[in-house]
Amino acid sequence: MDKDQETAAVSGVAAADRVLTILTAFQKGDGAVELAALAARTGLVKSTIMRLAVSLERFGLVVRLPGGRYRLGAEALRLGAVYQHSLDIEQFVMPILERLVAGIGETASFYVPHGKSRLCLYRVDSMHSLRMHVQPGDIRPMDQSAISQVLREYAAGPGSAAELDPPVYSGGITDPHTAALAMPVFGAGQRLVGALAVSGPITRLTAARATRVRDQLRDGGLELTMSLGGDRR
Known part of the structure; x- marks a missing residue:
């Protein structure tokens, strides 16, 4: 692996870590969570959360509501059901x-x-x-x-x-x-x-x-x- 490829791989891992940090920031009892609350829980800036949440939305893991709030999507429920079944x-x-x-x-x-x-x-x-x-x-x-x-x-x-x-x-x-x-x-x-x-x-x-x-x-x-x-x- 050359230096450029290694740098890209490290960058990709860091991005994945940030996405997972957002996803796991949701807690029991949460309905829709304000962007500011997600920023406080994850330590990420709001612009980063908004950008990474686009990928989570695309895969149905997160839903963005009017007003900028977020909640877990149906895919999270499906994965939980798959986990329990297996x-x-x-x-x-x-x-x-x-x-x-x-x-x-x-x-x-x-x-x-x-x-x-x-x-x-x-x-x-x-x-x-x-x-x-x-x-x-x-x-x-x-x-x-x-x-x-x-x-x-x-x-x-x-x-x-x-x-x-x-x-x-x-x-x-x-x-x-x-x-x-x-x-x-x-x-x-x-x-x-x-x-x-x-x-x-x-x-x-x-x-x-x-x-x-x-x-x-x-x-x-x-x-x-x-x-x-x-x-x-």
């Missing part, structure tokens, strides 16, 4: 479960609501011989355990359980000898997808230890939420 949740969940087991040393699992119960969808066991023997596909009661609390209280979305500060801890509920720490996971539209959890004997996963490892579970839950189309905020 989503294979296992490929996102399993690496996080494996990482939690390696980092915390306790069993990690992912539960989803199942009628009036909860279903263990994915699970990675710890290396300890002393552990709760639940398998993927097992149905557990919707009791007062941390996992059940998360699935029940966040069913209406992230703002539906203001009194909880996830991850949520419980000990001795489903089984007097076990404890769990659970974090809600959301998908597109902030819809509850499931609960990410670590569990183990209550003698190992004490309330004090749960406090020490809660940030690892929280980070895993937020990462999974972002991967599934949710909003970590």
Whole structure:
């Protein structure tokens, strides 16, 4: 590649970055966004936004309204639907479960609501011989355990359980000898997808230890939420 070609390539990447900066500046709850607001969110000057928005309009990703306001176009919705249709949740969940087991040393699992119960969808066991023997596909009661609390209280979305500060801890509920720490996971539209959890004997996963490892579970839950189309905020 000669110098002119290299310069053109770098320039093209920079232009693409600016276009994507505009597109990702739209936030949940936005209707039509003023040009000044887009400039404030992106750090781009208004003339640059107007110029680059022409390309976004051409592909149906953005619509320019009278008065200079902008909103997302129908193509953004179509791409979101394509993403959701092609989503294979296992490929996102399993690496996080494996990482939690390696980092915390306790069993990690992912539960989803199942009628009036909860279903263990994915699970990675710890290396300890002393552990709760639940398998993927097992149905557990919707009791007062941390996992059940998360699935029940966040069913209406992230703002539906203001009194909880996830991850949520419980000990001795489903089984007097076990404890769990659970974090809600959301998908597109902030819809509850499931609960990410670590569990183990209550003698190992004490309330004090749960406090020490809660940030690892929280980070895993937020990462999974972002991967599934949710909003970590």
